[in-house]
Amino acid sequence: MSTSTPGAHSKLDLDPGVIAACRQAAKQIADQVSERIAGHTTVSVERGVTRLLGVDGADALEAPLPNVLVDHVHDRGGLGRGIAYWVGNAMIQTGRTPQQIAEAVSAGELDLCGLELAAEEAIRERVTEECGTRLREISGRFEERRAMRERLGDAPAPLRYVLTATGDVYEDVVHAKAVAEAGGDIVAVIRSTAQSLLDYVPYGPTTEGYGGTFATQANFRIMREAMDEWSEQHGRYVRLSSFCSGLCMSEIAVMGAWEGFDNMVNDALYGILYRDINIVRGLIDQRISRMINGYFGVVINTGEDNYLRTADALEAAPSVTASQFINHQLARASGVPDAQIALGDAFEIDIPVTNGLLYEWAQAQLTRELFPDCPVKYMPPTRHMDGNLFRTHAADTLFNLVTIATGQGVQTIGVPTEGIFTPHIHDRVLGLQNVDYVFNAARDLGEEVEFKPGGIIQTHAQRVLAGAQELLERIAQTGLLQAIEGATFGDVSRRVDDGRGIEGIVTTEDGYFNPVVELMHEASYA
Amino acid sequence: MPREIDLTAVKPYADHRGDGLVQLSFTLPVPYSLAARKAALELAGKMGFDEPEVVHYEQLTEGYTYFVMYGACAHTVDFTALEGEGFNIEYMTEDEIESFAAEHVGRKIVVVGASTGSDTHSVGIDAMLNLKGYHGHHGLEGYRSFETYNLGSQVPNSVLLAKAIEVDADAILVSQTVTQQNLHVQNLTELVEMVEAEGRRREMILACGGPRVSGELAKELGYDAGFSKGTYPHHLATFIVRELAARVASTT
Numbered sequence: 001m002s003t004s005t006p007g008a009h010s011k012l013d014l015d016p017g018v019i020a021a022c023r024q025a026a027k028q029i030a031d032q033v034s035e036r037i038a039g040h041t042t043v044s045v046e047r048g049v050t051r052l053l054g055v056d057g058a059d060a061l062e063a064p065l066p067n068v069l070v071d072h073v074h075d076r077g078g079l080g081r082g083i084a085y086w087v088g089n090a091m092i093q094t095g096r097t098p099q100q101i102a103e104a105v106s107a108g109e110l111d112l113c114g115l116e117l118a119a120e121e122a123i124r125e126r127v128t129e130e131c132g133t134r135l136r137e138i139s140g141r142f143e144e145r146r147a148m149r150e151r152l153g154d155a156p157a158p159l160r161y162v163l164t165a166t167g168d169v170y171e172d173v174v175h176a177k178a179v180a181e182a183g184g185d186i187v188a189v190i191r192s193t194a195q196s197l198l199d200y201v202p203y204g205p206t207t208e209g210y211g212g213t214f215a216t217q218a219n220f221r222i223m224r225e226a227m228d229e230w231s232e233q234h235g236r237y238v239r240l241s242s243f244c245s246g247l248c249m250s251e252i253a254v255m256g257a258w259e260g261f262d263n264m265v266n267d268a269l270y271g272i273l274y275r276d277i278n279i280v281r282g283l284i285d286q287r288i289s290r291m292i293n294g295y296f297g298v299v300i301n302t303g304e305d306n307y308l309r310t311a312d313a314l315e316a317a318p319s320v321t322a323s324q325f326i327n328h329q330l331a332r333a334s335g336v337p338d339a340q341i342a343l344g345d346a347f348e349i350d351i352p353v354t355n356g357l358l359y360e361w362a363q364a365q366l367t368r369e370l371f372p373d374c375p376v377k378y379m380p381p382t383r384h385m386d387g388n389l390f391r392t393h394a395a396d397t398l399f400n401l402v403t404i405a406t407g408q409g410v411q412t413i414g415v416p417t418e419g420i421f422t423p424h425i426h427d428r429v430l431g432l433q434n435v436d437y438v439f440n441a442a443r444d445l446g447e448e449v450e451f452k453p454g455g456i457i458q459t460h461a462q463r464v465l466a467g468a469q470e471l472l473e474r475i476a477q478t479g480l481l482q483a484i485e486g487a488t489f490g491d492v493s494r495r496v497d498d499g500r501g502i503e504g505i506v507t508t509e510d511g512y513f514n515p516v517v518e519l520m521h522e523a524s525y526a
Numbered sequence: 527m528p529r530e531i532d533l534t535a536v537k538p539y540a541d542h543r544g545d546g547l548v549q550l551s552f553t554l555p556v557p558y559s560l561a562a563r564k565a566a567l568e569l570a571g572k573m574g575f576d577e578p579e580v581v582h583y584e585q586l587t588e589g590y591t592y593f594v595m596y597g598a599c600a601h602t603v604d605f606t607a608l609e610g611e612g613f614n615i616e617y618m619t620e621d622e623i624e625s626f627a628a629e630h631v632g633r634k635i636v637v638v639g640a641s642t643g644s645d646t647h648s649v650g651i652d653a654m655l656n657l658k659g660y661h662g663h664h665g666l667e668g669y670r671s672f673e674t675y676n677l678g679s680q681v682p683n684s685v686l687l688a689k690a691i692e693v694d695a696d697a698i699l700v701s702q703t704v705t706q707q708n709l710h711v712q713n714l715t716e717l718v719e720m721v722e723a724e725g726r727r728r729e730m731i732l733a734c735g736g737p738r739v740s741g742e743l744a745k746e747l748g749y750d751a752g753f754s755k756g757t758y759p760h761h762l763a764t765f766i767v768r769e770l771a772a773r774v775a776s777t778t
Contacts, residue, residue: 167707178587193644193680210644210709274646274679309649312658350661383649387737387755419649420737421704426553426592 010369011451012362012461018469019370022325025472030329032479037284041514043199043504045288046070046083048250051258052134052516053087053098053127056217058203065102066251067200069112072105076113080509084516085120086112088127093118098130124513131515135295138257142296145260148228152237155185157375158403158411160435161241161263165190165422167209169219173226178425180230180238182432186263186410188241189223190422191215196246196275197500201255211422215242215252220259239263241301245271247281247501249289257296263410264293267303267327267344272484273492274306278499279481287334288517294336295520301410302327305346305379307490313348313383317363318467319489320345321370325472326480328371335520338373342410346379347399351391355456357398362460364406365451370465375409378402382418389416396431400438405445411435535602546599548575553592558585566593576600618764620664627671630771634673637666637766638690639699640681643713647703648679650735654699654759663758672763683717690730697731697766702739710738711747718748731769733762 047066057065073079073086090101093115104110117123162184164175169189176187192209195202205222206214213219220242227238241263244252249268256264266289268282293300304320304327311319324343331341345367349356367376380399385392396414403411415423415431423431451457475483487493531543540547550570556562563580570578575597582594618626627635639651653660655676657667666672675693677686690698700717702710714734721727727748734744735753744752751765 174587174590178590181585181587193646211646211704310652352661419704424553425586425590426551429586429592 011449012365012369012458013453014366014369014462014465018465022322022370022465022469022472023329025469025476026322026325026329028476029326029472029480030333032476033283033330034287034333036479036481037280037287039508040280040284041079041082041506041508041512042281042284042501043070043074043079043506044248044285044501045250045514046073046079046506047200047248048254048288048292049083049131049514049516050087050098050102051251051254053084053130054134055098055102057099057103059106062203064200064203065099065106068106069102073112074506076111078113079506080512082508082512082514084127084131084514085123085511088123088130089118090115091126091130092122120511124515128515128519132519135516135519138296141260142257145262146297148231149237149262152231152235154237158378158408158439159185159239159375160432161186161188161377161410161412162428162432163188163190163412163423164428165212167192167211167213168207169205169213169222170207172213172219172223175425175428176223176227176238177230179428179432180227180234180236182429183436184238184413184428184432186239186241187223187227188243188263188265189213189215189219191243191246196243196271196277199247199501199504201248201251215255217255217259220255220261224259224261241265244289244293244300245303246275247271247277247285247504249282249285250292253289253292253298256298257292261298263299263301263342265303266290266293266300269323269327269484269489270303270306272494272499273490274310276494276499278502278505279484279494279496281499281501281505283330284505286330288514290331290334290336291517291520294331294334294340295523297340299340299342299375299410300331300336301342301377302331302344304344305348305377306344308346308348309383309490311491313346313350314353314359316490317359317464318471320363321366321464321468322471322475323489324367324371325468326475328374338371339375341371342375342377343367343371344377344379345408347381347395347402348379348383350384351395357402358456359460360398361402361406362457363464364402364408365457366461366464368406368408377410377412378408379412380414380418385419387420389420392416392418393430393434396434397438400435401442401445403435404439404442405449407446533605534607536605537602538599546576548597548599549594550575550597551592551594553586553590555590557589558583558591562591563593566591566595570595570597573597574600617761618767620669620760620763623760623763623767624669624671626771627669627767631671631767631774635671635697635766635770636673636675636693636695637697637699638675638677638686638693638695639701640677640686641679641701641703642681642683642686642717643702643709644680645702645704645710645713646679648676648701650701650703651676651678651699654701654735654757654762659759661758663760665759666763669763671767683713683720686717687720687724687726691724691726695730696770697733699762700732700734702734702736710736711743714739714744714747714749722748731766733765735762 050066162179190212192214193211205218239262244264244266268286271277272282304323381395393416413431415427417427537546578597655674656665659665667674732749733751739752741752
């Protein structure tokens with residue numbers, strides 16, 4: 001994806017020394033996280049491995065087979081060696097495929113931990129080979145998709161990202177087509193709100209959801225087929241996005257890869273802060289999930305914008321910038337290249353603030369200059385939208401202006417009915433028409449504009465960056481986990497020994513191995 | 527000399543008295559065509575609009591057409607019959623609330639609030655309860671006379687009620703910000719039923735709020751009050767202290 005050039009010099013007259021100090025502190029924080037989560041895996045990471053080995057389906061009680069398989073080994077105390085070890089051994093001992101093994105376990109015909117054990121080297125080799133075949137298969141599909149994207153043409157940045165959320169995947173298809181028709185570049189189906197707290201991924205197509213539609217592999221496939229068909233008919237490629245968040249981050253990354261999704265929201269902090277998911281669980285899941293996204297060329301979106309929904313946008317600005325630095329380093333630690341890291345930012349300053357537009361412009365430009373190679377995902381005003389949809393539409397116009405003038409990579413479009421209900425079919429079209437009008441009318445504005453030295457915009461950006469530096473250096477002293485406990489982000493505090501999903505963390509034993517991580521790690525350093 | 531407005535037969539006002547003009551927009555699941563336009567006009571007529579006009583219509587996607595329309599409302603309401611039904615509340619300021627509570631209640635008023643069900647948005651309940659409040663108005667946490675518990679978003683009704691019982695709450699506040707279809711109605715109804723099943727309905731004030739909530743809907747669902755957009759914490763606090771004072775007075 002191309003993003004507009006941020007320019008050789010800083011329009012904001014930022015001090016390169018301060019930027020370097022921020023990166024340095026963020027690197028230190030990310031390294032501390034890596035150390036903290038090393039030696040652990042989670043039930044969902046292991047389920048992701050089974051999915052990459054081809055395990056799919058559900059039992060008669062609708063329990064997904066990846067859960068059945070991982071729980072089976074976990075109950076027998078064997079998960080510390082990794083699910084791949086047990087599946088690999090069973091493949092050797094029984095000659096069956098991972099899917100057949102899962103079905104046999106589900107039927108109660110096979111006890112993975114009761115089988116004779118083959119030599120460790122042989123197990124590794126067998127299961128790594130299986131995993132490699134799968135990875136090559138998915139990579140092949142991604143190559144085809146890349147070719148399709150190039151053939152049909154990818155829109156220039158900012159890509160227009162639009163949310164749909166009807167609860168019924170077949171209705172979502174109708175809404176997604178209307179979005180495509182009106183010029184949307186990325187369609188994201190919001191998940192049913194309860195899904196982030198499920199420690200499994202539901203199976204099959206779904207037609208009922210609350211506040212969104214369940215992310216299932218079948219739903220992904222239905223959306224992908226519909227959008228591919230539309231793209232071919234209309235000669236313009238429409239991307240799809242979902243959410244690697246909640247308790248199944250790495251599994252959803254695998255499912256999205258399988259079904260050819262192009263983008264994924266991927267930010268553990270969101271689940272930690274707003275869904276009370278345990279910090280360590282979230283960070284382990286995120287590490288592997290981002291690695292899978294990164295490997296297949298999927299663009300990840302981070303969620304800094306959310307902090308501004310619960311904290312004041314002006315006061316919290318340094319925490320957003322600081323979080324971008326940290327998230328950037330955490331994504332790199334997972335092997336995601338800059339071009340695939342869409343850091344979050346939002347236009348959330350309250351409407352009555354005098355010169356609010358100037359502060360927004362400063363913040364948006366700051367993000368672009370700090371991360372020139374990252375696409376950045378810019379979010380519309382939501383928090384102060386009060387149900388007066390005409391006012392919201394006007395606020396979105398200014399948001400669109402800042403988006404185009406600062407060359408953001410991905411823009412979540414604003415809709416007039418923000419804060420009232422999940423948008424109706426025409427609300428999104430009205431939002432997109434506003435975007436088109438402004439993007440076209442101000443296409444090259446960013447190239448024309450310089451900021452007054454020492455003026456409001458430069459001063460604000462420099463102040464935010466200085467605040468971020470102070471915050472990052474403080475967090476580097478205490479560590480990210482303690483910073484979260486101290487309500488640094490979004491005014492929300494979470495404790496390391498508390499939260500949902502904590503029971504799904506597993507300490508790895510000698511001989512643990514994860515073929516997915518090993519193969520992807522090899523590739524990213526090859 | 528301007529003529530008096532006839533408050534017994536009120537209709538919408540746009541340009542001049544009695545024009546009844548209403549703006550409306552909607553989508554019909556029909557292909558974009560002249561027939562679609564005809565269908566919209568006919569439908570507006572059935573809705574009770576005289577001389578409906580389509581000022582804009584366009585295709586959203588194949589088989590779906592969007593309309594912007596105007597029409598003159600043929601109906602009127604008698605405003606005089608609605609005045610004095612308790613809709614015109616005079617709100618107290620923060621200071622007035624504090625002294626009113628001290629005088630008439632004489633102890634901390636315990637309030638438990640949450641955004642319930644699948645709603646992930648805490649913005650409404652935060653604005654009402656948290657110290658920071660909204661647009662420079664303190665939330666109830668900042669009042670000396672209130673003791674508040676904000677349970678956040680996606681809280682099951684059962685958890686909200688259990689907390690209210692645990693802290694012996696005077697009032698339960700439910701926020702419903704962004705919900706799908708009519709989920710907020712189901713959600714709000716469920717809580718009332720649970721409070722009643724626990725036999726606590728009489729001792730607790732139940733209030734709900736959100737962009738799709740109104741005083742009328744709240745009453746219909748069995749709440750004591752409902753608050754919509756534009757509500758500030760002191761509006762809510764005024765209601766609670768007055769209601770509680772009335773209850774205290776009636777039991778002593």
